[in-house]
Amino acid sequence: MKIRSIITAAMALLVATSCSAGAKQEKAMTAKGKSIVVFFSHAGDNYAVGDIEVGNTKIVADYISEITGADQFEIATHKYDGMAYTPLINLAKEETRKGELPPYEGDIDLSAYDTVFIGGPIWWGTYPQVMFTFFKNHEGDLAGKNVIPFTTHEGSGLANTVDDVKDAFPDANVTKGFSIYGHEVRTERAKVEKWLKSLGY
Numbered sequence: 001m002k003i004r005s006i007i008t009a010a011m012a013l014l015v016a017t018s019c020s021a022g023a024k025q026e027k028a029m030t031a032k033g034k035s036i037v038v039f040f041s042h043a044g045d046n047y048a049v050g051d052i053e054v055g056n057t058k059i060v061a062d063y064i065s066e067i068t069g070a071d072q073f074e075i076a077t078h079k080y081d082g083m084a085y086t087p088l089i090n091l092a093k094e095e096t097r098k099g100e101l102p103p104y105e106g107d108i109d110l111s112a113y114d115t116v117f118i119g120g121p122i123w124w125g126t127y128p129q130v131m132f133t134f135f136k137n138h139e140g141d142l143a144g145k146n147v148i149p150f151t152t153h154e155g156s157g158l159a160n161t162v163d164d165v166k167d168a169f170p171d172a173n174v175t176k177g178f179s180i181y182g183h184e185v186r187t188e189r190a191k192v193e194k195w196l197k198s199l200g201y
């Protein structure tokens with residue numbers, strides 16, 4: 001009799017635990033909802049990793065999509081195609097100084113998404129200006145959504161990106177952000193996995 005009540009109590013505990021774990025999981029999924037990675041990335045001459053066919057940030061964007069199932073929108077322009085590193089650095093410096101807003105190709109309706117990862121390289125202390133064109137075109141579109149900034153860089157980390165995203169989308173829930181060295185992205189997928197795990201993915 002005593003043994004039977006112990007077994008019954010243990011089973012009740014097991015059921016209660018698995019139910020609450022299930023509920024917790026569901027709550028986290030609901031909070032993250034449908035996700036997309038919006039990113040810019042520049043393939044070609046890169047000081048730290050040579051002439052690359054796929055940009056560093058695109059590699060991280062692909063990891064995020066593989067791990068979380070997020071859709072993608074690439075903020076694409078042909079403006080920098082084929083440019084050597086030094087002229088690109090100079091052009092980007094001018095664009096940043098003048099606050100230029102270069103156009104990008106196509107666009108995306110973000111209304112279906114609950115979580116938006118935003119990623120790009122650091123160019124002169126923040127995201128490339130073409131990303132600010134995207135931010136301007138989507139003013140107000142991320143109200144109440146989760147926004148998760150990330151960068152690839154060669155020493156600046158997140159630099160001003162998180163503040164700039166908060167300024168662009170004051171009504172969004174902007175999280176802490178993640179940065180990784182551009183020269184590490186091909187070998188350090190585990191760092192991206194660890195970061196996403198910390199977010200509950």
Ligand SMILES: Cc1cc2nc3c(=O)[nH]c(=O)nc-3n(C[C@H](O)[C@H](O)[C@H](O)COP(=O)(O)O)c2cc1C
Nearest residue numbers: 041042055056057121122124125152154155156182
């Ligand atoms: C125009 C330009 C400006 C850059 N400015 C910075 C910078 O201010 N700080 C930094 O850490 N890295 C800087 N970098 C390095 C890039 O952030 C780094 O290589 C990044 O991983 C490139 O990503 P992508 O291949 O996705 O474009 C700069 C690179 C370029 C081309």
